[in-house]
Amino acid sequence: MKKLKLACIGCGSRGRTYLGLASKMAQYYEIVAAAEPSKERLEHVKNLSHNPDFQGFENDDEIFAQPKLADVMIIATQDSMHIKSCLTALEKGYDILVEKPIGTNLKDIIKVEKCAEKLGRKVLVCHVLRYTPFYRKVKELVESGVLGDIASVNMSEGVGAFHQSHSYVRGHWGVKEKSSPMLIAKSCHDLDILCWLVGRSCKEVSSFGDLMHFNKKNAPEGAPARYTDGCPAGIECPYNATRYASSERSWLPHVWPVYDENNPAPDEDVIEWLKESPWGRCVYHCDNNVVDHQVVNMLFEDNLTASFTMTAFDHGRNIEIFGTKACLRGGELIKQATGSDIIIKSQFDSEESSYVVDPMVGGYGGHGGGDPGLVNALYDEMGKDDPKDMYSSVHVSVQSHLIGFAAEESRVSGNTIDIESFYQSNLPND
Ligand SMILES: NC(=O)c1ccc[n+]([C@@H]2O[C@H](COP(=O)([O-])OP(=O)(O)OC[C@H]3O[C@@H](n4cnc5c(N)ncnc54)[C@H](O)[C@@H]3O)[C@@H](O)[C@H]2O)c1
Structure with missing residues (x-):
């Protein structure tokens, strides 16, 4: 080999x-x-x-x-x-x-x-996410026909409040002009999964969203620009940066030059780092401008409708697929309520099937086995004769990016966006 x-x-x-x-x-x-x-x-x-x-x-x-x-x-x-x-x-x-x-x-x-x-x-x-056991199972169930014809889909992604503050307020993706709109930076995964599951083209998009919480008007009285300068809210604030030295240490490997889990940095070093680092800033006094919640409505071919909500104020992903024969529900809420990852309920009787996806690499939290799944698949994907047959080729990925940018255009302009016209107006000149 x-x-x-x-x-x-x-x-x-x-x-x-x-x-x-x-x-x-x-x-x-x-x-x-x-x-x-x-x-x-x-x-x-x-x-x-x-x-x-x-x-x-x-x-x-x-x-x-x-x-x-x-x-x-x-x-x-x-x-x-x-x-x-x-x-x-x-x-x-x-x-x-x-x-x-x-x-x-x-x-x-x-x-x-x-x-x-x-x-x-x-x-x-x-x-x-295309390489996770959870979404592979959902795709398999959709393709089996057990749901009948799909009429609509609801999806949501709860980023998590501290994750939002770490990555999309203090972190690399807080300023749209330096990175990209929130839906592109975070949720192009979800839009990609949606396109993959429904297997048809999106026609129109409308969207609303705002930066509601992480802004100056919600700052505690007298809060300085950096926690290390002494914030009157102290440890009561859930975003107090000194938490990077305690309850929120798990974020450090993502931003510390090279995090050594066998030799973790002492608390004093973390506090020293916060004095200069972007992650030492008060979340209410940053230069962030990406939204902390957004909803997107989509019309696909055959009048299939879908909605997607991204919010800072929940954890994990949820999906509901409404078909003429049965409804599929899966993700964080279903797991918490039932212990199963996916539940399918018939439209006509009390029949219900539930599925547990291999807990070793499955589930829906974080990347749910997607990182090893992708690296595992890379060898075979690169061996395919036709680049368009690859699972997450640039060709299929353009569609979810297109929807994400159209959603941002709709959010800002207040208009419903026709996807084909939006694509045509964004074709490169050369
Ligand atoms: N697939 C996912 O689920 C997922 C999750 C998180 C982030 N991302 C994306 O992955 C990308 C990287 O994110 P990250 O969190 O690893 O960022 P990071 O900042 O940790 O890593 C980027 C690296 O690029 C290096 N770099 C800067 N200039 C360079 C240059 N000129 N040449 C070579 N290297 C240079 C930096 O020093 C840094 O080490 C981003 O585009 C991000 O949006 C994807």
Whole structure:
């Protein structure tokens, strides 16, 4: 079996996750190179490659100045850097695994799709939910016909209040202009799953949403810009940054230069870091402008309707699929209420079927086994003859990005967006 050679641009939280998983699948993958400005992160990746010939570079320009080094380039830098790296990697002859979102504006995303098509290259998008046992089971049930014809779907994603504050207020994705709208940054996963499950094209989108909570008007009286400057609300505030040294330590591995779980940073070091770090800021005094709640209504072919709610103020994902023969419910609420992951209830009698998805890698919380599922599948996906047959190809992923950008356009303009016209108006010029 010929191993797939992997190189990676950006060895932050996601890049290290994929390379860490690939390093445990040495029968499939050989990690040959990476580009990353942080010396600690690059060293970490070099160590886990177990490859004496591993080549490290300081940034994307340096790695692209080399001849082609690998079969697949993993692109795991921040959102705004993806497009340039994708286009350069395609021109250099790489196939690509790119983190979602593919890019921060629709024109550029379509440009990547067209470039991949022109060059006959493969671009797989990290829509990891497609690789979870939970959504695979839902897809299998939908395709079995047990639900009959699908009339409508409701989905929701509860980001979680502290997660929202960490990533979408203080963190990388708080400012729309520096990253992307909330639905693109966080929920393009959910829009992708929805498109996959219903298996037809979206026609129209309308959306409402707002940044209701994480803004100045909700700041405790006298709260300074940083907690470390002494906030009168003290530990009573659920977002007090000093929680990173206690109850919220689990967020540190995502942002600490290289988190060593065998040798966790002492509390004093965390507090010192908070004095300078964006994560030490008061959540009510940040520069964030992405929404903390949004609802999207969608009309698909055959007049199938769907709605999706993203909210900071819940945890986990839920799905309801209403079919002419039966209704499927699954996700966090069903699990809490019944212990099962999925329940199907007939429209005509009391018949009910329930399903538990393998708890080792299944479920619906977090990535629910999607990260290992994706890395596991990468080898076979890259071996497919037709790039369009890949599970989460750039070709299928454009649709969910299209809906996400259309929803943002609707939220801001107050108009219902016709998807075909929106697509046409976002076609790249060249
Ligand atoms: N698939 C998912 O579920 C999922 C989850 C979280 C984040 N993401 C996406 O993954 C991407 C990465 O997120 P992250 O949390 O790992 O971010 P991160 O900030 O932890 O990692 C990005 C890395 O890129 C490096 N970098 C910066 N400039 C560079 C350059 N010129 N060349 C090479 N490397 C450079 C940074 O030093 C950093 O280590 C983002 O696009 C994000 O939206 C996807």
